[in-house]
Amino acid sequence: xxxxxxxxxxxxxxxxxxxxxxxxxxxxxxxxxxxxxxxxxxxxxxxxxxxxxxxxxxxxxxxxxxxxxxxxxxxxxxxxxxxxxxxxxxxxxxxxxxxxxxxxxxxxxxxxxxxx
Amino acid sequence: xxxxxxxxxxxxxxxxxxxxxxxxxxxxxxxxxxxxxxxxxxxxxxxxxxxxxxxxxxxxxxxxxxxxxxxxxxxxxxxxxxxxxxxxxxxxxxxxxxxxxxxxxxxxxxx
Numbered sequence: 001x002x003x004x005x006x007x008x009x010x011x012x013x014x015x016x017x018x019x020x021x022x023x024x025x026x027x028x029x030x031x032x033x034x035x036x037x038x039x040x041x042x043x044x045x046x047x048x049x050x051x052x053x054x055x056x057x058x059x060x061x062x063x064x065x066x067x068x069x070x071x072x073x074x075x076x077x078x079x080x081x082x083x084x085x086x087x088x089x090x091x092x093x094x095x096x097x098x099x100x101x102x103x104x105x106x107x108x109x110x111x112x113x114x115x116x
Numbered sequence: 117x118x119x120x121x122x123x124x125x126x127x128x129x130x131x132x133x134x135x136x137x138x139x140x141x142x143x144x145x146x147x148x149x150x151x152x153x154x155x156x157x158x159x160x161x162x163x164x165x166x167x168x169x170x171x172x173x174x175x176x177x178x179x180x181x182x183x184x185x186x187x188x189x190x191x192x193x194x195x196x197x198x199x200x201x202x203x204x205x206x207x208x209x210x211x212x213x214x215x216x217x218x219x220x221x222x223x224x225x226x227x
Contacts, residue, residue, distance in 0.1 A: 004159075033214055041154075041203055041222075045214040056214060090159060096212040102148035102167055105215055109159040 003027050006091045006108040013081060014116050021076045021111045023091030031055070031096045032074035033105065034066060037088040046089075049074055050096060078113075086115045118143040122206045122218035129196055129225050137191040137221045139180075139206035147210040149173075149182050149189040154203045154220070163191075163204070196225045 004025045013019055025032060034046040048056035052068045063079045074091060092105040123138040141149065151163040151173070164173030169184035178193045189206060206218040 031212070041220040043160075043205065043217040043220075048214050050212075092160075092215075102209050102211065104148075104150055104162045104165055104209075106162070107152075107160040 004091055004093055004106050004108040006089075006111050008111060009109065010112050010114075012114045012116065015081055015083060017081050018077070018079045019081060019113075020078070021089055021091075021113075023074050023076070023108060025072055025091075025093040025106070027093055027095070027106060029093040029095045029106070030071055031094050032068065032071070033092040033094075034074065034076050035090040035092060035107075037090060037110070039087070043090070047074075047076075081113075081115050083115050086113055088112050118147065118208055118210055118213070118216045120206050120208055120216055120218040122204075122221055124219070124221065126222040126224060129223070131198055131225055131227050132195045133225075135191070135193040135196045135200075135223070137204055137206075137223070139189045139191065139218060141187050141189065141206075141208050143187075143208055143210055145210055147208040149180070150207045150209065150215065151178070151180055151189070151191050152205040152207060152217075154205065156202070160205065196223070198225045198227055201225045 006023045031050045047066045049068045065077045068074045088110045090110045091108040094105040119142045148167040150165045152160040153163045164175040166173040166182035172181045180191045203220045207215045
C-alpha cells in the first residue's frame with residue numbers, strides 16, 4: 001500500500017543516454033511534483049503538475065521533459081544525460097484542490113541517478 | 117520570494133541530550149510550516165506541521181511552534197535517541213505553491 005512509488009530506485013547509465021523515471025501515487029491527490037536533491041542534500045523543485053497540467057517549470061534544461069498521462073502518474077524523461085545530472089530525484093504529491101490549501105506533500109523514496 | 121534558513125550542521129549529540137534545530141523563514145502572507153526527516157537511503161517523511169501562528173506541531177517526541185513574531189519554527193526534542201540520526205528539513209508552503217526547503221541539518225546521535 002505504498003503511497004508514492006518511483007521506479008527505478010537506482011539508475012546507473014552512460015553520459016549521452018536517454019532515461020526515464022516513473023512515479024505513481026495512490027493517494028488520490030491532484031498535484032504531483034519532481035524535486036532534485038544534490039550531493040549536499042539541497043532540494044529544489046523542478047516541475048509541478050495539477051490534474052495533468054503543467055503548473056510550475058523551474059529553470060531546468062529542456063533535456064528534462066515531464067509527462068503526466070493521468071493525475072496519478074508523473075514520469076520524468078531525461079535526454080542526453082550529463083555528468084551534472086547525477087543526483088537523487090524525488091517525486092511527491094499533494095491534494096491542493098478544494099480545502100487542500102497548504103497541505104503537506106508526500107514523497108517517494110527517490111531515484112538515485114548516477115552518470116558514468 | 118519565500119525562503120527558509122536553518123542552522124547548518126552537522127549536529128552531533130549524545131543519546132538523551134536535548135535537541136534544538138533552528139529554522140527561520142521569509143514569506144508573504146501566512147504560510148504553513150513543516151519539518152521533514154530523511155533517514156539514510158530513504159525519502160522524505162513528514163515529521164510535523166503547523167498551519168497558523170502559535171500552533172504547535174508535535175510527533176515522536178519532536179515539537180515545533182509557529183512563531184510569527186520571530187518568523188521561526190525551531191525543532192526541539194527533549195531526549196534524542198540513536199534512531200533519530202537523520203537529516204532534518206524545515207520547509208514552508210504558501211497557498212498551493214510547492215514546498216520551499218531549507219538546506220537540511222544532519223543530526224548524528226551517538227550512544
